[in-house]
Amino acid sequence: MTSAEAGARQPVRFVSGDTECAAWHYPGTNGACVIMAGGFAVPKEPATDLFARRFHDAGFSVLAFDYRGVGESGGQPRLVLPVKNQLADWEAAIAFAASLPGVDPGRLALWGFSASGGHVIRVAARHPRLAAVIAQTPNVGGPAAMRSVTSHQKPLAMLRFTGRAVADAVGALVGRRPLLVPLAGEPGAVAMLVTPDVLDGPGALDPDNRHPDWQQKVAARSALRLAFYQPGRDASRVRSPLLVLTCDQDQTAPPGPAIDAARRAPSAELVRLPGRHYAPFVEMHEQAVEAELSFLRRHLLDQLTEIATSDL
Known part of the structure; x- marks a missing residue:
């Protein structure tokens, strides 16, 4: 961490379940x-730093957190990531953010990408008073993502991955340690994802190797469960303003289900960019940031100004 970053953000922790989640608080x-979190098993630093700094520079407070079992958060066993626990972590983060000094509880926004981009849609369906929600290259349809994976994976490797996931799930019943698989790999590898753009991840999220402790693995049982997760089905129940940002050549989180979710949400905006899954972190970063900042200003700041003006 640079001295400038140290002055801009503070480490904080909040309770979720029977342990604590670690977070960075950037006072605005x-x-x-x-409120921000990374992809399925991606710690907060490589996942959120790039966007959090830009939001903070624009005056927003930011709370960027690690899910339980990931990064600096508590929780055992590590890298076993039930969706229900991650959703509960969002609930805890919302409550904690509302209590932060200088934060208006009526002006909270959620930001997530990839798997977390799906989570924020499901969480927003339960929290109609959220001021804004951003789902960036979200995985909102597990079956569609699985079809993309299987179209690039070799059959024997898919069988080996499934066997490992089943063995991991059975082992959990008798207290065995998790069987981990890499988050990304080449076709033929026993990995969670083998789509062409998934190998862009380390270079996009950690180009300078500043996060050598990032263990790019996940419990096989958790990866398998994500294949059946479809938070896009909750889009019609999201009453908050929702920004869905997709990339046209994304093969890790195919844009079709996210586009459909945006069409079903009552107050959604859709931004489509060229590029692959991690383009918003690399070649499309400025376009993504500007779209997201514009959305946040309109829904978290401009409406407040209109209310104040009407009261004069």
Whole structure:
């Protein structure tokens, strides 16, 4: 961490379940707060730093957290990531953000990408008073993502992965340690994802190798469960303003289900960018940031100004 970063953010922790989640708090100046988390097993630093700094520079408070079992958060066994626990971590993060000094509880926004981009849709369906929600290259349809994976994976490797996931799930019943698989690999590898763009991840999220402790693995049982997760089905129940940002050549989180989710949500905006899954972190970063900042300003700041003006 640079000295400038150290002055801009503070380590904090909040309770979720029977342990604590670790987070960075960037105190802002405009009263609004963006709550952020990374992809399925990606710690907060490589996942959120790039966007969190830009949001904070624009005056927003930011709370960027690690899920239980990931990064600096508590929780055992490590890298076993039930979706229900991650959703509960979002609930705890929302409550904690609302209590932060200088934060207006009525102006909270969620930001997630990839698997977390799906989570924020499901969480927002339960929290209609959220001021804004951003789902960036979200995985909102597990079966569609699985079809993309299987179209690039070799049959024997898929069988080996499934066997490992089943063995991991059975082993959990008798207290065995998790069987981990890499988050990404080449076709033929026993890995969670083998789509062409998934190998862009380390270079996009950690180009300078500043996070050598990032263990790029996940419990096989958790990876298998994600294949059946479809948070896009909750889009019609999201009453908060929702920004869905997709990339046209994304093969890790195919854009079709996310586009459909945006069409079903009552107050959604859709931004389509060229590029693959991690393009918003690399060649499309400025376009993504500007779209997201514009959305946040309109829904977290401009409406407040309109209310104040109408009261004069």
